[in-house]
Amino acid sequence: MPFFRLIFFSIQIFHILLIVSLNNFFADGILLLISGIINIFLYSYYLINHYSSRDTIDPISLYLVSSIIRLGIGTIYSGFVVINGFEEILQIGYFSTLSDAFIEGHAIFMIGDLVFIFGYYLFSSKQRSGSSLEKNLNYGHVYKIGLYLSLFIILLRLILIGVSSEQEFGRFLHYIVRFGPPAFLYLMLNSMMKQNINLFISLKGVISLAVFLAMFYVAIRSYMKSDLLLVLMPYIIISLQNYRKIFLTSGFFIKAIRAIPVVLISYFLVVTLTVYSEIRRLEIATNYDLIESIEVTPFLVEAVSASIPGTEKFYQYNKFPDSGAWHFVKRLTVTNLGAWSFKEVNEYGYWDRNFFEDVASSVIPRILWPEKPNFWPGRIFAAKVGHAYDAESATTATALGMAASYYWWGGLPILIIGMFFSGCILSMVFRLIQSSISSNPVSTIIWLILLNTSLFWFESSFYGGAQMFIYLAVAFLPIMFLYQILFIKNRIQY
Numbered sequence: 001m002p003f004f005r006l007i008f009f010s011i012q013i014f015h016i017l018l019i020v021s022l023n024n025f026f027a028d029g030i031l032l033l034i035s036g037i038i039n040i041f042l043y044s045y046y047l048i049n050h051y052s053s054r055d056t057i058d059p060i061s062l063y064l065v066s067s068i069i070r071l072g073i074g075t076i077y078s079g080f081v082v083i084n085g086f087e088e089i090l091q092i093g094y095f096s097t098l099s100d101a102f103i104e105g106h107a108i109f110m111i112g113d114l115v116f117i118f119g120y121y122l123f124s125s126k127q128r129s130g131s132s133l134e135k136n137l138n139y140g141h142v143y144k145i146g147l148y149l150s151l152f153i154i155l156l157r158l159i160l161i162g163v164s165s166e167q168e169f170g171r172f173l174h175y176i177v178r179f180g181p182p183a184f185l186y187l188m189l190n191s192m193m194k195q196n197i198n199l200f201i202s203l204k205g206v207i208s209l210a211v212f213l214a215m216f217y218v219a220i221r222s223y224m225k226s227d228l229l230l231v232l233m234p235y236i237i238i239s240l241q242n243y244r245k246i247f248l249t250s251g252f253f254i255k256a257i258r259a260i261p262v263v264l265i266s267y268f269l270v271v272t273l274t275v276y277s278e279i280r281r282l283e284i285a286t287n288y289d290l291i292e293s294i295e296v297t298p299f300l301v302e303a304v305s306a307s308i309p310g311t312e313k314f315y316q317y318n319k320f321p322d323s324g325a326w327h328f329v330k331r332l333t334v335t336n337l338g339a340w341s342f343k344e345v346n347e348y349g350y351w352d353r354n355f356f357e358d359v360a361s362s363v364i365p366r367i368l369w370p371e372k373p374n375f376w377p378g379r380i381f382a383a384k385v386g387h388a389y390d391a392e393s394a395t396t397a398t399a400l401g402m403a404a405s406y407y408w409w410g411g412l413p414i415l416i417i418g419m420f421f422s423g424c425i426l427s428m429v430f431r432l433i434q435s436s437i438s439s440n441p442v443s444t445i446i447w448l449i450l451l452n453t454s455l456f457w458f459e460s461s462f463y464g465g466a467q468m469f470i471y472l473a474v475a476f477l478p479i480m481f482l483y484q485i486l487f488i489k490n491r492i493q494y
Helices: 003-021 028-052 059-083 102-122 139-159 165-169 171-194 203-220 225-249 252-286 297-306 312-317 325-332 335-348 355-363 377-384 402-436 441-455 466-486
Strands: none
Touching: 003 028, 003 102, 028 059, 028 102, 028 225, 059 102, 059 325, 059 335, 059 402, 059 441, 102 335, 102 402, 139 171, 139 203, 139 441, 171 203, 171 225, 171 441, 171 466, 203 225, 225 252, 225 441, 252 297, 252 325, 297 312, 335 402, 355 466, 402 441, 402 466, 441 466
């Protein structure tokens, strides 16, 4: 085991044991504050060393970024909320208080996260990406394939606006429509980088930017921030890949200067889009029939104004503890989710459903089982905590988080086993696609799905990502291998 991993796992185990043992001696807010600071340093240390050792952005890299936010910044936020007497902000539902289980809930996520990372590490590939086959690729042809596919899928998505693709056409088309355009845009950008073509002032760069703007137009009309993040992902990944070279060879000043674009994009996503989403959601809620015709520009201009520190609008929209940017941090805080799971198991026992039956029934396409009952774990949980009368009447789904869900399924043993296997499977799937990400569009889609799910920390996964892994194995991986056999050889320059 590399030294940095040994350091991380050793200190984190000690950290977890210390926090749990001190639970009865220090105030919860203070413990959460200290633990969050420790997590920021530990996870940053692990991420920097891992990032330095890989030349491809792998799923665990983005997962670690999310861990820094959720177990670091989010835990510090929880500590400040508790210290300032705003515990009700962390409340989930209406049936019980969580203030006496915050440390246990925090420990559930730290244990689960540690086991997940360990499972990923055991099956991670030691190879560098980019096989000898890919080094001889005709990247001009790859660019054309990416362009044609992205235009086709964008057109398809425009046709399907207002239609729930997952409900009507199945999850496969949902994945293609949602992840296809950013995956194909990445192929275009990466192929330009391999050919040393400027991403912005060349003809191909202008065409790529036009594709990006088309994707941005579709995404900005949604109130989902995740859609906008997906649109930006190709440029973010390319920036991270280029920044790695600078990171390994340059001094601190150059590293800091070149990191500014990524920092600005991150700030835009956090503050501007959070405020934009809040004020536009409110308008949509009061004018639901106009959801597709509500203007975008006024809300975006207002959100940009609210993201400038020191201005009146900044203080108007960003108020502690849960407005604007604070709402973003609250949204990513998991301390309360773990606390809910801990109390639920202690008071009422494990979830009264069958894990394997649920997974099996959820992945069977409705076209093969027309009478399949609706499967809404997020809505079931929303009803469970009192956000709706029942799953059928729920208007929104509520996420519990992967670690808290595993604990709800079977306590500490299932938490450890489940998180370990989820980490292992994530790593194994990435190993299968790693060598063909830059050449096989199906591999690129799978990669984007894994990156997106990891960045969002499997937050909506009540089953540890089992359904996603099954869909990838059954629907995507066979197509990926078939494409590799039939078409990759035609792109090779001999």
